[in-house]
Amino acid sequence: VCPEDSNDSSRFMDLWYTFVDPYATEVDEMGTDEANKSVGVLRIKDGRKIIDAYEWKHDNDVHLLAQNDELIIYELHVGDFHEKFKDLTTKIEHFKSLGINAIILMPIRQTVQYSWGYNPRYSFAIEHTFGTTYEFKEMIDNMHANGIRVLVDGVYNHADVSSPLAQIDHDYWFHHEPKDIQNSWGPEWNYQHYDAKYNVWPARKYVGDCIRYLVQEFHIDGLRFSSARFIQNFEFLTLITQDVKKLAGNKPFYCAAEYIPEDPIITVAKNGPMDGLWHEKFYTTIKDILIMNDDNNRVSLDQLKLVIDGRLQGYSSIQNLVNYLSNHDHNRFCYDIFTHIKDEQTAINRLKLGLLLLTTSTGNILLWMGDEYGEMKAKSIEQSKLDWTLIPTNDFNKNLFSLWSKMLHIRQKYMHIFKTLNLKFIHENSDQQLLVYDRYENNEHILIIINFGSLVKNYTISNIPSKGIWTDLLSEHNYHLMDESNQLTFDVIEEKQGFILILNRQQ
Structure with missing residues (x-):
């Protein structure tokens, strides 16, 4: 490197940068968070690169899987739910007893230390603390055999500041400056940048390759696009959602967005890219009515009707909305109810009303791990594992699980009614x-x-x-x-x- 105004060759020096192949499907961080010390791992069998040796067993069990307008989704963080991919398989009977037909995993791409995964560093590598790619596939295959779809939460608005492409040439793949400094979590993919010399949209190609790899290699059943409003590129989102549905073949594939504040414009029905979106307005409305509202304030039935019947907000399909009483961004519903309302029976009555509204409103359903049995821990981005000893040892937790199970099985039994807009x-x-x-x-x-x-x-x-x-x-x-x-x-x-x-x- 030499200043431009200097012709003195003696002032030149070599600077070496070390980074992992951006397309590496396995990364060994060598026991440190320093990106320049990580190495990519390449697996070879019979002279060819492989990811692993897993052979799929249940690809033909498509008939067991719920359609996109029948989803009852359980959101979880792999590490906090139990610890490993293989541990999820041991909870299949719990899922079936509860009455869900899909799980959504918080981001599973490799990041740094313990985290929720919303700062992905290696776009093609699976978080190694959760297990191997073989174990990830085996878990998905077992879920499919039991009629449970597996969706994944994806972060395609930004990357970790130490991700390889941010080190190689930041402004080639990312915006030079954040679009919104108040809502910036790392280098933001520049989906508007086109390289005429090489006839390529750099960010679109790389992120698109990452998404296609995830769908094709691991046979997942859907994607949530985190922070989709900040991506600000419907053209790219439309192209990639069309691609993944083709890759899924005859299997249902669900694409949903975190798009806050919500707007039906992002749905396919309005010529947008997504099947549906997370219905945050449902959460805030029900919380205000059942938890924050005291008995001296009037409930706005008109506001309630807006979230019960999505058509009143401009939505035209059950799959357009994912309703929830809580998700990973909020305290569990049970925690808020029993924290704000001290009388236990009053709290239980309000919780029942919340479940009744959740299971009978228009839209798919989502619940956050632990809510089904009353895990009373406040939201934390630090490690916070579920306490699985509560259900078999505590009548309160057993009864709460039974209530959730009863309501979700009612939803399942009468799905032919609830999947309509009637x-x-x-x-x-x-x-x-x-x-x-x-x-x-x-x-x-x-x-x-x-x-x-x-x-x-x-x-x-x-x-x-x-x-x-x-x-x-x-x-x-x-x-x-x-x-x-x-x-x-x-x-x-x-x-x-x-x-x-x-x-x-x-x-």
């Missing part, structure tokens, strides 16, 4: 803070009754869609409507109580 608000009482809506398909009806108000006696609900015997799927109590009045009268509706009634037999 929803009608049939009764609304702002003074009592009570709302009733009907989910239906042909002559099948499920009524959801939500009382945010105080206890009320001899309450009559009108506009019941059919006479007959209505059975509460939670209490199994029967309500008889035998005349043409289209009215059901309840002796008592408790404070913060909900019902889910199915038309058990028409008269």
Whole structure:
């Protein structure tokens, strides 16, 4: 290196930079976080490069997998959930008993030390602390054999500051400056940069290769695009989502975005790139109503209806939305409920209302690991492992798990109704803070009754869609409507109580 204004060759000197091959599929960090000391690992068999020797066994079990409008997703961090990929396989019966049909793994690309994975350093390498690529594939294969899809959370807005391409030529692949300094987490991929000399979009090609490798090599069933609003390039997102769906073949593949604030413009139905998006508005609305709202404030039924029926926000498909009461960005729902509401029975009643709204609103469902049995730890970006001893030893945790399981299995059993957009608000009482809506398909009806108000006696609900015997799927109590009045009268509706009634037999 020599200053440009100098012709003195004696002032030249060699500077050597060491970095890992950006396409390395395995990286040995040599026990340090210093990127210049890491080495890429190449595996050779019979004279050819291989990733591993795994042979897929359940690729033909596509019929066991839920479609994109039937997803009940369990979000987890591999290390905190248990520790390794192979540990997930030991929890398959837990997943099936709970009633989920998909898991989504927080980022699994190799990063530094312990982290949530949102600062990926090596784009093609799998986080080695979770296990080998062989074990990753084996876990996915076993999930597929049990009807559980495997989705992965991907970070394609930015990379770690020590990632190889940031060291090689930062401004060739990344923006020189952050697009938004307040929301910058590392070098940001420049999807607008086109190299006319080599006829290539550098960032698009590299990130696209990374995504295609993940889908093709590991047979995953979907991707979440973290911080998608900051990527600011629908053209690239459209091309890559189309590519991965082709790679998936006849298997359903789900592409969803973290796109906050939400806007249906990112969905395929609005000519956008994504099947759906994380429905943050659902989370904030339900939290405000059930946790932050005290009894002196009125619940806005209009705001609630917006998140129950996605069509009111411009969404046109169940797969457009992923509803949740919590995810990795927030405290667990159970933690917030029982922290803010000291009376246990009151807290349980509100938690039941939250579950009732989650399982009956339009959209797919997501729950955050540990919420299903009441893991009472606040959100932490530090290591925070689940305590699996709670379920078998504690009645509170067992009962909470049973409640989640019951609600999710109701969703599964009546998926043919819940996967439609058939929803009608049939009764609304702002003074009592009570709302009733009907989910239906042909002559099948499920009524959801939500009382945010105080206890009320001899309450009559009108506009019941059919006479007959209505059975509460939670209490199994029967309500008889035998005349043409289209009215059901309840002796008592408790404070913060909900019902889910199915038309058990028409008269």
